[in-house]
Structure formats: structure tokens, C-alpha cells
Amino acid sequence: MKIIALFFMISTASFSQSALEKDSLEIWITGNFSNQIAHQIVSEKWPFVTKFVAGDVIDDYLIETINKHNKKIWESIGSKNLSDKYYFEVKIEREKVQEAMDIIDRNTTIIRLLNQLKMKGRSIFTQVEKISNIEYLFSIFSFDLSNIKSTEILEAKAIINIKTNTLDISND
Incomplete structure (x- = not known):
């Protein structure tokens, strides 16, 4: 992270x-x-x-x-x-x-994803949105620095609930 x-x-x-x-x-x-x-x-x-x-x-x-x-x-x-x-x-x-x-820093799936992207030489960008008073959406993107616009990929979305300390990941 x-x-x-x-x-x-x-x-x-x-x-x-x-x-x-x-x-x-x-x-x-x-x-x-x-x-x-x-x-x-x-x-x-x-x-x-x-x-x-x-x-x-x-x-x-x-x-x-x-x-x-x-x-x-x-x-x-x-x-x-x-x-x-x-x-x-x-x-x-x-x-x-x-x-x-x-919460997201402790998630092994996210850690594994970030390590895989790093090994592939991909750069990472994260957008954060507040969904509610207790939930945040982290959208994780990767891209190649040589051609940012055409190589940007949404790698995962994670909804973090700070009240329950949970994280739900989707790859859409």
C-alpha cells in the first residue's frame, strides 16, 4: 500500500x-x-x-x-x-x-496482487471513494509508464468496512 x-x-x-x-x-x-x-x-x-x-x-x-x-x-x-x-x-x-x-494493507490477496504487478513492472494507481460513513471503495489500477492511457487496467476493487474490519474484493 x-x-x-x-x-x-x-x-x-x-x-x-x-x-x-x-x-x-x-x-x-x-x-x-x-x-x-x-x-x-x-x-x-x-x-x-x-x-x-x-x-x-x-x-x-x-x-x-x-x-x-x-x-x-x-x-x-x-x-x-x-x-x-x-x-x-x-x-x-x-x-x-x-x-x-x-485493513487493506493487511489483506494477503491485495498484497499478493501488488507484488505480482510489481514483478511485471507495472505501475500502480489507487482511487479512493467514500461509500458511506463506514465504507470506502479502493479501486486499484495498473499501467505501463511508457503508455499510460492505453495500458491502464482496473485490477481490483475493494470495499472496506471500518466498522466490521472487513474487506470485499472484486476483479471487475
Whole structure:
């Protein structure tokens, strides 16, 4: 899963939100895979989009730049209290996403699939969707870096239930 998370973060940082209009509201985010997914899920209910701009390790200048940018966005929305509410919702969602990731990381079928793809030289991309308050859908794709669009294959879908600690896998 760490391979999936790393590739997801790199590819999303490169390609995400590229079609945004110049005047749209963007909250810039940093952090690991679970943090990025949590922001994407929570921001769906807010009047802005999130843009992943850096991973876990960033310098003080970038932190300052991100904070200044986000402060302007929150001021345009109108309230510091809204910022606190948003980040609280992200914290709760991040904990749930991390639970789902922990469940999928322990699954031997998923581990075997990822190892097989790695042995074949395939790159991996994972999409995560929230199905309900307790369920997440992980769609695992593989592709050849030399021709991403025509070699992309949906390898598996896994529905993770964080309440029951279960995972259901399909290969469609």
C-alpha cells in the first residue's frame, strides 16, 4: 500500500486540479495519502476545492506560503470558525481513511496482487471513494509508464468496512 500511496501522491500532485479556473477557490494541502483523501472527501461539502501541493516533508518557506494562501481563502469565505470546523472534519475523516488503509494493507490477496504487478513492472494507481460513513471503495489500477492511457487496467476493487474490519474484493 505504501507503493500505491507514493505513486498516488506523485501523480495527483502532477495532474490534480489542472483544469481549475484561475479565480476558483483552492485550499492548498500537504501530507500523506490518508490526509489527501480526507481533504478530497470533506471538501466536497465546501465552497472550494483542494489542491495537493506537497508531501509530508516540506520546508518553512513552503509552509509559510501555503498558510498565507489558505488564510486569504478563509478570509474570502468569511470566518475563522469555518476553518476550524473544516480541519476538525478532515481530522475525523483522516482517521477513518487510515483505518481503511490499515485493513487493506493487511489483506494477503491485495498484497499478493501488488507484488505480482510489481514483478511485471507495472505501475500502480489507487482511487479512493467514500461509500458511506463506514465504507470506502479502493479501486486499484495498473499501467505501463511508457503508455499510460492505453495500458491502464482496473485490477481490483475493494470495499472496506471500518466498522466490521472487513474487506470485499472484486476483479471487475
